[in-house]
Amino acid sequence: KAGVTQTPRYLIKTRGQQVTLSCSPISGHRSVSWYQQTPGQGLQFLFEYFSETQRNKGNFPGRFSGRQFSNSRSEMNVSTLELGDSALYLCASSTTGINEKLFFGSGTQLSVL
Amino acid sequence: DAKTTQPPSMDCAEGRAANLPCNHSTISGNEYVYWYRQIHSQGPQYIIHGLKNNETNEMASLIITEDRKSSTLILPHATLRDTAVYYCIVRGSSYKLIFGSGTRLLVRP
Numbered sequence: 336k337a338g339v340t341q342t343p344r345y346l347i348k349t350r351g352q353q354v355t356l357s358c359s360p361i362s363g364h365r366s367v368s369w370y371q372q373t374p375g376q377g378l379q380f381l382f383e384y385f386s387e388t389q390r391n392k393g394n395f396p397g398r399f400s401g402r403q404f405s406n407s408r409s410e411m412n413v414s415t416l417e418l419g420d421s422a423l424y425l426c427a428s429s430t431t432g433i434n435e436k437l438f439f440g441s442g443t444q445l446s447v448l
Numbered sequence: 449d450a451k452t453t454q455p456p457s458m459d460c461a462e463g464r465a466a467n468l469p470c471n472h473s474t475i476s477g478n479e480y481v482y483w484y485r486q487i488h489s490q491g492p493q494y495i496i497h498g499l500k501n502n503e504t505n506e507m508a509s510l511i512i513t514e515d516r517k518s519s520t521l522i523l524p525h526a527t528l529r530d531t532a533v534y535y536c537i538v539r540g541s542s543y544k545l546i547f548g549s550g551t552r553l554l555v556r557p
Contacts, residue, residue, distance in 0.1 A: 339491070368544065378535075378547035391543040393489070425491050432543050434480060439491030 336361060339428050339440035347446045353414040356443045358426030360407050366432030367409040369401060371421040372442070381424075384409055385432050414444075421447045452548050453514045457555040459554040460552040466523040468551050470536030473517040479540040481512060483521045485532040486550075492535065495521065 340359040343345050360367050368383035380393040384403035401411040407428075413420055422442050427437040453471040460466040472481065482497040494501055496510045497511040498519075505511045509522040523530055 366543070370545075370547075377549060378545075380544040380546070383543040385543075393544070423489070427491070433541060434539065436482070436494040436497065437492075437545065438494065441491050442489075444489075 336337040339426055339438050340445050341424075341426050341440035343411050343443060344441065345444045345446075347448060348416050349448050350416055350418060351388060352416050353412060354416060354445060355410055355412045356424055356426075356445075358409045358411075358428075358440060360409070360426075360428030361438055364428035364430055364438070365407050366429045367403055368427050368432065368437065369380070369409070369411050370427065371395075372425060373419075378425070381411065383432055391430070402435060416447045450476065450479055452536045452538055452550045454534070454536050454548060456549060457552040457554070459556055460526050461556050462503075462528060463525055466526040466530065466553060466555070468521040468523075468534050468536075468553065469518065470521070471518045472536070472538045475516050475538050476540065481510065481516075481519050481536050482537045482539055482545070483510065484535045484537065484545075484547075485507070485530075486535070487532045492547075495534075501526045526553075528555050528557065 342357045352444045369381040372378045382392045387403045397413045403409045423442045425442045427439045429435050429437050483495040484492040486492045498510045512519045533550040533552050
């Protein structure tokens with residue numbers, strides 16, 4: 336079974352631009368969640384989707400958004416990029432998202448210049 | 449979800465058992481203890497989880513105290529590839545994981 340796939344692996348953008356990151360969950364998994372990891376703040380929850388509906392959202396500004404498609408694939412978008420958005424963005428999937436283990440992808444390393 | 453406390457770093461010799469402690473004194477009855485680890489620049493990897501009974505799988509053992517206020521993750525025969533940051537997470541009926549700072553484990557040759 337293929338694992339969680341995130342694309343692209345690395346991305347370089349400049350301030351003010353926007354970016355879209357993609358996540359393909361493990362086949363059969365309907366819950367997809369996103370996390371941001373920075374050296375200063377550690378791993379922080381962004382949002383979680385199940386069957387195309389956002390069920391939970393972390394404490395991030397509205398510039399961070401996401402969506403999930405009918406095939407469970409998910410995208411997250413960051414608009415008007417700031418230097419502080421430089422981070423490793425991780426996607427995780429699970430069957431239901433509740434009280435079960437999450438499978439993480441390798442992440443997308445975003446650098447904002 | 450309850451907060452957890454872990455030592456910032458530990459080390460052990462290759463081939464020996466690594467015992468990683470975690471304090472979760474405010475855990476409530478329906479919250480599980482999860483352990484993940486993260487090897488540099490990779491996504492976190494699930495290790496094990498439990499509610500109140502001790503658990504064992506091919507990677508590790510989880511020992512939870514009777515009052516559930518603390519737990520210990522045991523890697524029975526640590527290898528150099530076990531060098532990583534280990535996160536202890538308490539999770540209830542929540543869709544998210546709240547990661548703390550974790551324990552940086554260094555396995556020495």
